[in-house]
Amino acid sequence: MTGTMKLSSVEVELEKREDGSRIIRNKVPLAPCPDNLCSWLHRNAEEFPQKPFLMQRNPDGEWQGLSYGEARHQVNRLSNGLVARALDPERPLALLSENCINMALFKLACMQVGFSVTPISYAYSAISKTGSHIKHILDVTGSPLLIMSDADLHMNKLNQWELGKLQMFAFSNSEQHSNVMDFESLLEDDTELTMEAQTQFDAVTPDTVAKIQFTSGSTNLPKGVIVTHGMMVTNQVGIHQMWPFMDRNEVIIDWLPWNHTFGGNFVFNMMLKHGGTFYIDHGNPTPIGLNKTIENIRDISPSIYFGVPRSYTALYAKMKVDEQLKKAFFKNLKFIFTAAAALDQSTYKGMQQMSKEVLGNPLPFFSGWGTTETSPDATLVYWKVDEARVIGLPIPGVEVKLTPDPSGKTELRVKGPNITPGYFNQPEATAAAFDEEGFYLTQDGGRFLDPDQPEAGLVFDGRTSENFKLASGTWVHNSGLRSSINALGQPYLLEVVVAAPDRDYLTAMVFPNLPGLRGEFPQVSEAHPNDPDFLQCPEVVGFFHKVFQKHNSKHQGSSARFERFSLLQEPPRIDRNETTDKGYINQLAVLNHRAGIVESLYAFSIPPGVIVVDAEN
Known part of the structure; x- marks a missing residue:
């Protein structure tokens, strides 16, 4: 709540160039970062092993999950099992699942011992009519192993193709398919890392590839963005420097899919870094999924909440006629965060007024901007703003260059330790993604809210490619x-x-x-x-x-x-x-x-x- 939350001051420097471009930087230097993202899991398990980490509803609708200590044990068991299979570390391991505890455990188990993981959109199987994107991703990555959630669901798509020597495991219904093994068979008995697994853990550096995350293409097929440990840890450390009020007491209920950078890197890693508790929301802001999200908010009353504009518009409409939901949503909340696009000003102002009605003071609305290639946060709002359009300013270690575009707008280009080295097995796409100074070309337009006051923040100005x-x-x-x-x-x-x-x-x-x-x-x-x-x-x-x-x-x-x-x-x-x-x-x-x-x-x-x-x- 705003009264007890200390906000950071804005300290930026602006470089103006003769070609009309401008570069803005945060004056605060980036703090030290761990080499291995999963170091935070082990730290949390040592400091508060009984604290709930991951929670989800069971088939009876009750919340159940794992503490940090239990999660570490399960992750270590999986890592030991993966290392014992002598898998090629250059080939990413594929994961096809909706957000769930097992998905989180497998991701962490891969990354902590130097394997990269490729989370494939659950919708490519559950919603897509053809599943063709799944085959494309498996072909591009050459994954030797695929973990899926429900074999009955996903094998309907996977059986269309010749999959060669691909090893397949499932969280459920593996027994119905002769070529699919039970996920539990990957677990070794030892809850501590074996000597070989510990050696691989210790060998992880900031440049070690942690994920290959596929972005949605426009007319082309999705590209695999290389995401390293260094990209993700520097992102979270830089965010925390601007948001020092974040701590281990955070509780979140979130639906954002983990195959995407917002949910999988920004939100999940934030809970991991701070030692918060993550309640997995199997709802979403669609007309069908919204009721699940509302039920979960009533149950949990989160301390922080992340969403896209569409989710806030839907929630706002419900809270206008549901006083109980409004109180449940706001009573423990520190701030509200939106990304991906600008929230309309009426919803922005309306939700601030609602927070004032519940808490006595309006909550701050924070925002940020970035892409999969920036892992994801490049800019962040960390001071009080009154404009929903503001997407913030660079976090520590990040530079943003505003470059004139032929349409008359300026493109936002980014450089820093959070930037991808390129696209997996696509050297031409990699070469085309950076300018001559090494800035990543986002194709997003942006400008200063007030050209005479850069400290007022940047405003998203649409996709220049659109x-x-x-x-x-x-x-x-x-x-x-x-x-x-x-x-x-x-x-x-x-x-x-x-x-x-x-x-x-x-x-x-x-x-x-x-x-x-x-x-x-x-x-x-x-x-x-x-x-x-x-x-x-x-x-x-x-x-x-x-x-x-x-x-x-x-x-x-x-x-x-x-x-x-x-x-x-x-x-x-x-x-x-x-x-x-x-x-x-x-x-x-x-x-x-x-x-x-x-x-x-x-x-x-x-x-x-x-x-x-x-x-x-």
């Missing part, structure tokens, strides 16, 4: 348009895709929140059980028509005004790279895969399903 020109040559800045429509359409709009390059005017494709809309229009919903018919009802079309009218009333220019839109019946497809399992929409992939819909939006004669945005009366 900006485009109209046929007139006018630049369209995609991010701001999407933010406007998304804010106006909440909570009945999941995302909007802006179309299209080299056209005369702007149009949009909308992914609607069908469960939310059906709840808002129950009578219409009952009369139209079929989704395509329901989406074309006057009430639904009229709602979104007003959204675009309101936007256009404040945006008159051709590069910001929408002339037509369409409500998409098919949700975004993960196997087409249109979305990630966190719900991020890949604009370019949607435009490419739904080219027919784009053409209909620009047809001379208005086809069914295309709505013209009339002027607001």
Whole structure:
């Protein structure tokens, strides 16, 4: 809570260059860091072995889990088993699972003895229609061993391919598959590291590869980002220097998937570094998963909470009508953190007001920015801000270069010990990812909130790769348009895709929140059980028509005004790279895969399903 939390002061230096670029650095030097990320597990197990570390609900819905001492024993047993198999340390070990305790144990067991682990998105199996990304990742990494959660679920995809000598293990249902072994068979009896395993633990350096994390491609297949121990430990140490109020008493309930950098590196490693307790949330901010998240928040009342804007928008809508949920969420909270995109200002202000109602003072809203390649945090908010758009300033050891872009914006480029050495087995992609000074090219736009006061922080300014020109040559800045429509359409709009390059005017494709809309229009919903018919009802079309009218009333220019839109019946497809399992929409992939819909939006004669945005009366 803010009154007892000491916030860091802002100390930065700015270098201005003749080419128009600027470099901003944190004046605070990076503190010493351990070589091995898993050193923190052993420290915690020594200092407070009985303290709960990882908790999850059992089949009866009760919370159960492992203490730090128990987790260390299990991790050591797994490490001993892996070392005994004489696996090639140059080949990553693959992991296909939803967040769970066994997933965490296996990750730690691999990393602490110098094996790298490749966490594969659970959605590539559970949601994808083809599972093709799984095969791509296994081919790129050459993984000799794959751990999966439920063999019955995942073997439906894996049996499509010839997998050669791949060793496969499962947390459950291995007995149903002759080529899958029980995960428990990897565990050795000794709860301390064997001499050979200890030797491998001691050999880990900051340059030792810990993970290969695959990022979602746009039109191409995902790339494997090399993540080292040094990248992750320096990231957490730098964050702690700016957030000194974090300690071993932290309690978190979190759903962010661990195959991604936000959940797997930022959040998980933060609990590991500080010795906090991690409650695994199997909910998410989708209309279906939100109820699980709400139930877990009621149970746990976290001290810190991390999320993406969509999760806060959904929670805020629920807390406005649920006083008990509001009290459970805020009563122990120190701060609220959002990343990945800017939170709309109304939700930002509304949640601050709610925190004041519960606690007496408004909680600080913190944010950060980074990518998988920056492991992930490059900038962090660590002082009181009043603008939801601020993404912070560099953490210790990190430099951010603002480089002019052809669209008129500035690209954020990053250098520091948290930066990847490149992409696994992709030398050409690696070479193209850095400028001549070694700064990583993020393709994210950014600017100072106040050009005369850099200490006020940086503001995210959209993906420069998603900006485009109209046929007139006018630049369209995609991010701001999407933010406007998304804010106006909440909570009945999941995302909007802006179309299209080299056209005369702007149009949009909308992914609607069908469960939310059906709840808002129950009578219409009952009369139209079929989704395509329901989406074309006057009430639904009229709602979104007003959204675009309101936007256009404040945006008159051709590069910001929408002339037509369409409500998409098919949700975004993960196997087409249109979305990630966190719900991020890949604009370019949607435009490419739904080219027919784009053409209909620009047809001379208005086809069914295309709505013209009339002027607001």
